[in-house]
Amino acid sequence: MNPRILIVDDNDDLLLVTQIILKGQGYETFLARSAAEAERKIRVHNPSLLLLDVGLGDEDGRAFCARLREDANTRDLRVILMSGDDTWSPCREAADDFLPKPFDFNELLEKVQQQLLAEDWRH
Numbered sequence: 658m659n660p661r662i663l664i665v666d667d668n669d670d671l672l673l674v675t676q677i678i679l680k681g682q683g684y685e686t687f688l689a690r691s692a693a694e695a696e697r698k699i700r701v702h703n704p705s706l707l708l709l710d711v712g713l714g715d716e717d718g719r720a721f722c723a724r725l726r727e728d729a730n731t732r733d734l735r736v737i738l739m740s741g742d743d744t745w746s747p748c749r750e751a752a753d754d755f756l757p758k759p760f761d762f763n764e765l766l767e768k769v770q771q772q773l774l775a776e777d778w779r780h
């Protein structure tokens with residue numbers, strides 16, 4: 658089974674382009690435009706990795722990530738936070754990695770692969 662990745666961003670163009678890139682690499686992808694939608698899709702699709710924008714309309718991505726870490730069902734979900742503000746330090750506590758926007762797609766693929774390998778070692 659191919660790894661499942663949930664991409665969470667309120668920018669439709671970024672969602673679609675990122676989905677195309679990841680699907681082209683064989684990943685199974687799902688999209689969410691808000692933290693609330695992401696929460697529902699995490700329960701339904703059980704992704705291995707979450708690509709999460711910091712600046713969501715309904716909740717700060719860092720706060721959402723921290724909530725995921727507090728929940729026994731989602732605490733082990735790998736999370737890469739994404740933001741146009743490349744300040745990584747406030748995100749370090751909750752996320753597994755950080756991807757500054759705009760990002761190079763090779764960097765995206767490298768970080769995704771690193772996190773999925775790390776996720777494999779947990780099991």
